[in-house]
Amino acid sequence: MKGCILAVVLVLLFQHVFSQRQLPDVTVENLAGDRCSVREVMNDSVPVVLAFWATTCKPCIQELDALSEKFEDWKEILDFKVVAVATDDSRTALKVRPMTEGRDWPFEVLLDKNQELKRAMNVSSIPFLFVLDKTGKVVHSHCGYTPGAEMEVLNVLEKWKP
Numbered sequence: 001m002k003g004c005i006l007a008v009v010l011v012l013l014f015q016h017v018f019s020q021r022q023l024p025d026v027t028v029e030n031l032a033g034d035r036c037s038v039r040e041v042m043n044d045s046v047p048v049v050l051a052f053w054a055t056t057c058k059p060c061i062q063e064l065d066a067l068s069e070k071f072e073d074w075k076e077i078l079d080f081k082v083v084a085v086a087t088d089d090s091r092t093a094l095k096v097r098p099m100t101e102g103r104d105w106p107f108e109v110l111l112d113k114n115q116e117l118k119r120a121m122n123v124s125s126i127p128f129l130f131v132l133d134k135t136g137k138v139v140h141s142h143c144g145y146t147p148g149a150e151m152e153v154l155n156v157l158e159k160w161k162p
Helices: 002-019 037-043 059-077 095-105 116-120 149-159
Strands: 027-030 034-035 046-054 080-085 108-111 128-132 138-143
Touching: 027 037, 027 116, 034 037, 034 128, 037 080, 037 108, 046 059, 059 080, 059 095, 059 149, 080 095, 095 108, 128 149
Parallel strands: 046 080, 080 108
Antiparallel strands: 027 034, 027 108, 046 128, 128 138
């Protein structure tokens, strides 16, 4: 019983600490090859869906395809932004642009070749998705992808519905 109570307390404490996290100021590349601060890219005063993925990760691609399918409908009712952060290293990063263009994803895509942003956000596996509020604070996250999980993202985004 004591073990269960301790586990619950630790989970609640972890969630509280985690929910207070801000977006770190890490430099990444955009698809044009320009280096930019993640905070500058996100500085639109709108909620941001930040999705970590890789070209070799099938669940990642499924998640981004699902978000892409819903994107236009959601944009009609919500003001938000999706940023897909490719964690491919310098060997596989050349596949990112053709893949994103071929799939016609309507998101901004960033390259985290050295995985600095991934480490700064404590992402241990992909796909990993965060929802950040207008100030850059993490308000939701989930690891992995199951079909339909994008609806949970919509529920979080609807908190900022005008």
